[in-house]
Amino acid sequence: MNLLADLQVALPDALLAGYGLAALLLAAIGGDRISVLLRILTSFALAAAAVFAFIQFPQGDAEAFNGLYRVTPFVLFAKGATYALAALALFMSGGFLKAAAMERYEYSLLVVFAAMGAGVMLSANDLMTLYVGIETLSLSSYVLAAFRRDSLKSAEAGLKYFVLGALASGLLLYGSSLVYGFAGSTNYAVIAAADNSVGLIFGLVLIICGLAFKASAAPFHVWTPDVYEGAPAPVVAFFATAPKIAAVVVLAHVMFTTFGPHEKSWQMVIAIIAALSMLIGAFGALAQNSIKRILAYSSISNVGFALIAIAAGVEDGASAVLVYMTLYVIATLGMFGGVLALRRKGVAIDDVSDLNGLSKLKPGMTLGLVVLIFSVAGIPPAVGFWGKLQVFEAGLRADMLWLVLVGALSSVVSLGYYLRLVWAMMMKPAGEALDRTDFSVSATVFASALISFPVLTIGIQMLLDAAAFASAG
Amino acid sequence: MFDLPILSIVTFIPLIGALLILGFRVVAGPSFAAGASKGIALIMSLAAFAASIYALMQFNPNAIGYQLVESIPWFGGSAYKLGVDGMSLALIILTTALTPLCVLQSMRSIADRLADYMVAFLILETLMIGVFCALDLMLFYVFFEGGLIPMFLLIGIWGGKNRLYAAFKFFLYTLLGSLLLLVALVYMYMVTGTTDIEALQRYPFAPQVQTWLWLAFFASFSVKLPMWPVHTWLPDAHVEAPTAGSVVLAAVLLKMGGYGFLRFSLPMFPDASLLFQPLMFALSVIAIVYTSLVAFRQTDIKKLVAYSSVAHMGFVTLGIFSFNEAGIQGAVFQMISHGIISGALFFCVGVIYDRMHTREIAFYGGLVHRMPVYAALFMLFSMANVGLPGTSGFVGEILTMVGGFQASTWAAAGAALGVILSAVYMLTLYRRVVFGEITNEKLSDIKDVNATEFFVLGLLAVMALVFGVFPSLVFDLTKGSSDAILQMIGK
Numbered sequence: 001m002n003l004l005a006d007l008q009v010a011l012p013d014a015l016l017a018g019y020g021l022a023a024l025l026l027a028a029i030g031g032d033r034i035s036v037l038l039r040i041l042t043s044f045a046l047a048a049a050a051v052f053a054f055i056q057f058p059q060g061d062a063e064a065f066n067g068l069y070r071v072t073p074f075v076l077f078a079k080g081a082t083y084a085l086a087a088l089a090l091f092m093s094g095g096f097l098k099a100a101a102m103e104r105y106e107y108s109l110l111v112v113f114a115a116m117g118a119g120v121m122l123s124a125n126d127l128m129t130l131y132v133g134i135e136t137l138s139l140s141s142y143v144l145a146a147f148r149r150d151s152l153k154s155a156e157a158g159l160k161y162f163v164l165g166a167l168a169s170g171l172l173l174y175g176s177s178l179v180y181g182f183a184g185s186t187n188y189a190v191i192a193a194a195d196n197s198v199g200l201i202f203g204l205v206l207i208i209c210g211l212a213f214k215a216s217a218a219p220f221h222v223w224t225p226d227v228y229e230g231a232p233a234p235v236v237a238f239f240a241t242a243p244k245i246a247a248v249v250v251l252a253h254v255m256f257t258t259f260g261p262h263e264k265s266w267q268m269v270i271a272i273i274a275a276l277s278m279l280i281g282a283f284g285a286l287a288q289n290s291i292k293r294i295l296a297y298s299s300i301s302n303v304g305f306a307l308i309a310i311a312a313g314v315e316d317g318a319s320a321v322l323v324y325m326t327l328y329v330i331a332t333l334g335m336f337g338g339v340l341a342l343r344r345k346g347v348a349i350d351d352v353s354d355l356n357g358l359s360k361l362k363p364g365m366t367l368g369l370v371v372l373i374f375s376v377a378g379i380p381p382a383v384g385f386w387g388k389l390q391v392f393e394a395g396l397r398a399d400m401l402w403l404v405l406v407g408a409l410s411s412v413v414s415l416g417y418y419l420r421l422v423w424a425m426m427m428k429p430a431g432e433a434l435d436r437t438d439f440s441v442s443a444t445v446f447a448s449a450l451i452s453f454p455v456l457t458i459g460i461q462m463l464l465d466a467a468a469f470a471s472a473g
Numbered sequence: 474m475f476d477l478p479i480l481s482i483v484t485f486i487p488l489i490g491a492l493l494i495l496g497f498r499v500v501a502g503p504s505f506a507a508g509a510s511k512g513i514a515l516i517m518s519l520a521a522f523a524a525s526i527y528a529l530m531q532f533n534p535n536a537i538g539y540q541l542v543e544s545i546p547w548f549g550g551s552a553y554k555l556g557v558d559g560m561s562l563a564l565i566i567l568t569t570a571l572t573p574l575c576v577l578q579s580m581r582s583i584a585d586r587l588a589d590y591m592v593a594f595l596i597l598e599t600l601m602i603g604v605f606c607a608l609d610l611m612l613f614y615v616f617f618e619g620g621l622i623p624m625f626l627l628i629g630i631w632g633g634k635n636r637l638y639a640a641f642k643f644f645l646y647t648l649l650g651s652l653l654l655l656v657a658l659v660y661m662y663m664v665t666g667t668t669d670i671e672a673l674q675r676y677p678f679a680p681q682v683q684t685w686l687w688l689a690f691f692a693s694f695s696v697k698l699p700m701w702p703v704h705t706w707l708p709d710a711h712v713e714a715p716t717a718g719s720v721v722l723a724a725v726l727l728k729m730g731g732y733g734f735l736r737f738s739l740p741m742f743p744d745a746s747l748l749f750q751p752l753m754f755a756l757s758v759i760a761i762v763y764t765s766l767v768a769f770r771q772t773d774i775k776k777l778v779a780y781s782s783v784a785h786m787g788f789v790t791l792g793i794f795s796f797n798e799a800g801i802q803g804a805v806f807q808m809i810s811h812g813i814i815s816g817a818l819f820f821c822v823g824v825i826y827d828r829m830h831t832r833e834i835a836f837y838g839g840l841v842h843r844m845p846v847y848a849a850l851f852m853l854f855s856m857a858n859v860g861l862p863g864t865s866g867f868v869g870e871i872l873t874m875v876g877g878f879q880a881s882t883w884a885a886a887g888a889a890l891g892v893i894l895s896a897v898y899m900l901t902l903y904r905r906v907v908f909g910e911i912t913n914e915k916l917s918d919i920k921d922v923n924a925t926e927f928f929v930l931g932l933l934a935v936m937a938l939v940f941g942v943f944p945s946l947v948f949d950l951t952k953g954s955s956d957a958i959l960q961m962i963g964k
Contacts, residue, residue, distance in 0.1 A: 359589075364499065374622060379648075380615040386548075393659045401656075408652035412645055419625070419641060427629045427636075461548040 009064035009071060011056070012049040012079060013123065016116040019045040020109060027105040035105040039090060039097075042108040046087035046115060053080035053119075057470070063125065067187055070125035074256075077322055077470040078249035079122050085242040085329055086115035088444055092337045093234030095438030099346050102148060102232065110147070111238060114140035118246035122253070127176040127186040127207075130254070134172065134214060137243055138165050144238070145231040157230025164223045165213070172210025178203030188258040201265050208269055211254065215247035217307060218276040221300045225284075228296035233340035233348050236292060240299050240336050241329045248306045252321045256314040263313050267398075271311040275406045277304030282410035285417045290350050294417050295336055298376060301414050302328050305378075308407055309391045312398035318471030320394040323463060324387035327456070331375035331384055334448030338369050339421075341441040344434050352420060357430025365442060366425050368449035375452040377418040378411055383456040390464075478543045479531060480555040483524040483565065484602045487572070490517025491595035498588050506588035514576045514591040518598065522569040525602075529566060534559055534950050537957065539608060539671065550667040551611035558954035560805050561605040563947060564732060567812045568605070568725050570936075572598045574929045575717035578820060581925060582716060582827045583631060590631060594717065597623040601725050605732065610658055610668040617729060618651050624718070624726065632713040639706075639713035646706040650696035657689035674740040674961060687745035690738050698730030700790060701760040704783045711779035712832070716823030719775065723782050723819060724812035731789045731808050735801070735958060739793070743962035746794070753794040754877070754884040760787035761891030769898040774825075774832045777902055778818045781858060784891055785811045791888055792873030796962060800876020801955040806947050807869030810857075810940060814866055817854045817933040821847070824926050825906075828919055834902065839911035844921040848907045850930045855903045857937045859896045865940035 007014050023038060023045075030038075057076045063069065071079075090111050097103045114137050121133025142165060146158020180186050182203065183194035194200060213220040228236050255266055281301020285294045306324050309317035342349050342358075349355070359366040375384035388411065395404040456463060490513050497513075498506035532540055542556035557565065576594065583590050600623065603616035621644055629640035662668050665676050678686065696703045707727075711719050739746050761784050768780035785807065792804030824847060825840070826832055841848040857864035860871075870892060878885035911917060922930065940947060 363503075379618060379622065381619045385615070385618075389655070389659065392656060393663060396656070396660055396663055404656055404659075408656060409649075412649045412652060415645060415648060416641070419644060422625075423629060423637065423640075426626060458547075461546075464548055 006064035006069070009062045010069055010123065012052040012083065013116055013119045015052060016045060016049050016083075016112055016119065020112045020116060023109055023112070027109065030105070032104050035103050035108070036094070038105050039094065039108045042112050043087045043091045046083050046090065046112065049115075049119070050080045050083035050087060053083060067189075068126045068129045069123050070188075071123050073470040073472075074318065074322070075122040075249065075253055077466065078245055078325070079119050081326060081329065082118050082122070082242045082246045083115055085245070085333055086111055086238065088333055089234065089238040089241060089337065092237065092341065092438075092440050092444050094440055096232065096234050096341060096343075096348070099343060099435070100148065100232065100348070106143075107147065110140045110144050114144065114238075115242055118243050121250050122246055124250075125188050127179065127188075127191075130250070131169075131173060131176065134210075135169060137246070138169065138214070141165075141239065141243065144235045145227050147235060148232045151230075153230035154232060155230075157227045160230075161223055161227045168210045168213035168220065171206050171213075175203040175206025175210060178206065188254075191258050192261055196262055196265065200262070204259055204262065204266055205269060207254065208251075208266060208273070211247065211251040212273055215244065215251055215303050216300055217273050217303050218280040218300060219273075221277065221280060224300055225288075225293045225296040228292045229290055229350075233292075234337075236295070237333065237337040237340055240295065241333045244299065244303070244332075245325045245329045248303060248310075248325050249321065251307075252310045252318065255310055256318060260314055267311055267313065270307055271400060271403050274304045274307030274311055275403055277301060277307060278407055278410040279304075282413035285414065288417070289352055291339055291352055291355070291421075292350055294352070294421070295339070298414065298417070299332070301410060302332075302376065304410070305388060305391050305407055308400070308403050309394040311400060311403065312394035314471075316397040317394040319464070319467040320390040322467040322470055323390045326463065326467070327384050327387040327452070328376065330448050331372045331382075331452050334445045334452075335369060335372035335376055337441060338365060338372070338445040341437060342434055344432060346435065349434075352424050353428075354431065355421065355424040356428035358425040358434075360430040361434050362437065365437060365445060368442075368445040369425065370422055371449040371453050372445070373418050373421055377415055379415075381457050382453045383460065384452065386456075386460050478555075479524060479528045480541050480557065480606045481543060483521055483528055483569065484555070484599055484606055486517055486521040486524060487595040487598040487602070490514055491592045491599075493517075494588050494592050494595070503586070503588055507586075510588040510591040511576075511580045514595060515573060515580075517595060518569070518573040518576050521598065521602070522566075522573060525562075525566050525569040528557070529562060532557065532559075532562055534953055537953060542608065544608075547609075547612070550662055550665075550669075552609050552669065553612060554609040554669065555606040556608040557606060558957065559951040560735060560954040561732070563805065563809055563950050564605045564725070564728055565602055567728075567809055568598065568601050571720065571724050571812065571816055574816075574820075574932065575720050577925055577929055578720075578823060579715070579717045582823065586630065590627070593623040593626045593630075597627070597721065601721070601729075604729055608670045610661070610670055610673060610737075613670070614651070614655060614658055618648070620726065621647055624722065627718040628710060628714045631715040631718070634713075635709070636713040639709040642706045643710040646703070647696055650693040650703075653689040654693035657686045661686065670736070676741070678742060680744045683742040683745035684748065687738055687742040687749060690733065690742070691749070694730040694733040694738070695756075696730075697733065698727060698786050698790065699783060700730075700756050700786070701763055701783065704760070704764065707783060708776045708779040711782075711819075712773060712775045716819060716826065719819040719823075720816045723779075724816035727782065727786060728808045728812060731786070731793065731804060734790070734793050735805070739796075739958055740961040746962060747796070750794050750796070750880070753790055754881055757787040757791040757794070758884055758887035758891075760784060760790075761888050762894065765891050765894035765898060769894070769901065772834055774822050774834055774902065774906065775819070777834075777898060778815065778822065781895060781898065782811070782815050784895060785815070785858075787891065788870055788873040788888060791877045791884060795873075795876035795880035796959070797876050797879050798955060798959060799872050799879065801958060802948055802951060803869055803872025803874075803876050805951045805955065806865070806940075806944060807873055809947055810865035810869045810937070813933055813936050813940070814854055814857045814864075817930060817937065818858060820926075820929055820933070821851045821854060824922060824930075825919075829915065834905050836913060837906040837916065838909045838913065839916065840907045840919070842911055843916065843919045846927065847922045850922070850934055851907060852903065853934050854937065855899045857941070859899050860892055863938070863941050865937050865944070867941060868944040
């Protein structure tokens with residue numbers, strides 16, 4: 001294999017890696033003066049990478065770098081989404097960074113490296129590539145969480161994320177070495193062909209633990225509320241979207257391909273993780289007052305729903321994972337981004353009561369946010385409902401009625417806090433005026449709201465077809 | 474033959490009105506939009522009514538099966554498929570006829586954020602009509618559950634003091650039920666590969682499966698109807714909702730439960746329906762007797778009317794599950810009739826609430842001296858609610874009881890007890906609010922109904938009387954659909 005052909009397969013990731021290194025040089029010369037320019041350039045680079053990923057999407061399966069790296073429509077779908085979301089999250093962050101005096105060039109660089117890490121881990125065809133990708137994503141994320149250096153909470157978030165993340169990486173590595181020991185290789189295809197043995201199962205479970213941590217599924221979710229609370233708002237909007245869909249799809253991909261033949265061994269593990277995530281996510285947020293913590297629990301709960309589809313197995317669940325996560329992150333980007341971008345006298349709001357009377361202060365924005373909240377909550381006619389529908393169908397096809405019922409129950413419970421947000425926005429008397437919303441934020445909120453309802457409500461078949469194609473390949 | 478997609482037009486005219494108001498709100502600001510919203514809401518709701526009457530003229534009551542069908546593939550095995558039979562058309566017209574009246578009433582009584590209110594109300598109308606038009610289970614579910622959002626906002630924003638509790642309870646109670654329906658829906662789609670209602674009605678589900686599916690549908694519809702013992706959200710929601718919200722809640726939203734039983738539970742799961750007949754009879758009779766007694770003890774007028782709604786819905790389920798012509802025809806008629814009467818009663822409560830801002834029964838008394846016209850109209854609706862012959866309430870109750878009697882003597886006997894009890898609480902209410910001397914000084918200069926209120930209540934009074942004297946107006950329309958249901962359950 002020659003290098004050029006390999007690079008062509010890995011074009012989106014290679015583009016980002018090249019861009020990231022060039023930008024690093026540029027930033028070393030220009031310093032913080034060019035941070036705005038760099039942010040715009042980076043958004044475009046990420047968008048371009050997303051476009052390349054989507055161009056590759058219909059072409060199907062390809063391997064590169066001696067089998068270390070492989071793209072399939074399944075991962076390309078998620079990769080394109082990850083890059084596009086990273087581009088949008090970066091695009092939205094401008095106003096906040098300026099207001100919080102955080103306009104530093106490292107921000108764009110960290111986002112681009114994190115996104116690239118996510119892309120690499122998606123395309124991994126070997127446990128080692130997987131680990132390298134995850135670590136690139138994680139190390140960038142730790143720094144991003146602590147990006148607000150002068151804030152105690154942000155530093156705490158970064159440190160906490162780092163310590164726990166390192167532990168999870170350790171679990172993942174330990175699991176990988178066990179799998180290597182018992183399967184004789186770190187290559188996905190070889191592992192898939194290996195005989196089932198106790199050692200392999202141990203390795204498998206440890207790998208699940210490591211990946212579940214990255215996806216913030218219970219019981220490995222404990223870091224999520226703290227990190228979301230401490231990290232700067234645009235970073236949270238990024239964490240909750242781009243790496244999230246990548247992490248869940250990687251988990252699905254590793255289960256479906258690497259451990260596909262051992263489905264019976266991991267199905268119940270994933271199902272229990274799913275049930276725990278949904279319940280903890282639903283009940284945990286009820287008593288919270290911090291918006292960021294509520295959103296953190298909401299994302300834990302939603303990951304649980306996606307895990308139902310993974311537990312259902314590759315035949316029933318693969319396309320449901322993609323549909324669910326796509327619809328979820330579209331709504332989440334607008335919802336997290338919109339809510340977290342609200343500032344009062346330059347300070348980002350964080351208590352639910354700060355949202356009071358938003359419909360009087362910002363009526364258009366409120367309308368968009370309400371649509372998005374109902375989409376995340378999965379109430380029709382908002383499109384998030386179709387994600388839930390797909391997941392429920394996958395669960396029922398796999399004979400997991402109990403899991404589907406847990407999902408139904410927890411979505412009723414979680415409505416308790418979604419409605420609380422709507423309540424504060426629409427029904428409480430207005431508080432003090434909020435700062436002007438940046439164009440980038442309101443544009444993203446409106447765009448994702450329009451996609452969530454009514455565009456995809458009517459055109460849902462397109463997404464279903466794309467997801468079905470992705471999971472057939 | 475029918476080129477015009479008339480059902481889509483009926484369904485989406487209100488939505489267009491809502492979008493117009495939103496447009497005005499964005500372009501011209503909230504105060505202008507508030508003024509414009511009155512006109513737009515009224516015109517659009519009247520247009521929807523006119524369109525539904527046009528649909529009625531196109532409809533052939535003697536033909537078999539669904540009519541005015543339109544179908545566009547949507548996704549998977551689901552389609553955007555609309556169509557009506559006599560039963561659903563009657564409920565659609567009930568909806569479109571009541572909405573302009575609600576709009577008229579709300580124009581005067583809603584002071585705050587009128588434009589937003591009209592938007593929520595028109596969206597709610599679209600969703601309500603959609604529920605009755607949908608011939609695809611998925612589409613039905615979307616309309617059915619989507620209706621929770623505007624109703625939540627109506628109660629939550631424009632409701633009374635305790636609206637937080639009521640709005641949340643309404644939403645969560647109903648959602649829990651409908652999610653079980655969703656699970657059943659997904660299962661049925663998995664087995665049959667389609668969510669087309671006509672196809673599902675023909676599909677022979679195994680008896681064992683039917684039982685579980687029936688229970689899942691029951692969870693949703695019994696909450697919506699509501700049946701004892703899951704009725705407790707209703708009094709709270711009614712008391713806190715604004716007047717027009719209460720009216721549509723009682724007149725239309727509750728009917729979705731009964732409609733659901735008739736459209737889905739009976740035709741799709743006939744064996745299970747027969748199996749659960751005793752359960753349904755027991756719950757119906759308990760609802761009729763128990764909630765009538767509870768109604769008697771209420772101190773709040775709206776709460777009393779709300780409990781009386783639960784009791785009257787007991788007649789509906791009694792009729793539906795008697796599986797005979799009289800019962801089912803009576804149940805459909807009772808739904809229409811209750812829509813008119815309970816709607817009118819909530820309007821009546823709204824009239825005095827707008828003036829005095831309290832619904833305490835004890836606050837009132839002697840209204841007949843100051844409000845003779847109001848007293849006469851309120852009298853008529855109270856009597857209709859009791860089921861006095863000559864009013865529509867009588868026809869529905871007597872037919873459901875005749876139907877029930879053929880199926881189970883005991884159930885009918887229990888229900889008959891409810892007729893007496895309804896007279897007890899309604900007449901007591903009427904005496905304490907309207908008769909006697911005026912003891913409360915604040916009532917001394919209360920004004921009688923104004924022109925709008927007279928128009929709204931008068932129209933409803935005419936409807937209650939016309940349907941009471943000529944019930945065949947409804948029966949001719951709904952006969953085909955009730956025959957079809959009976960045929961599908963093999964009776």
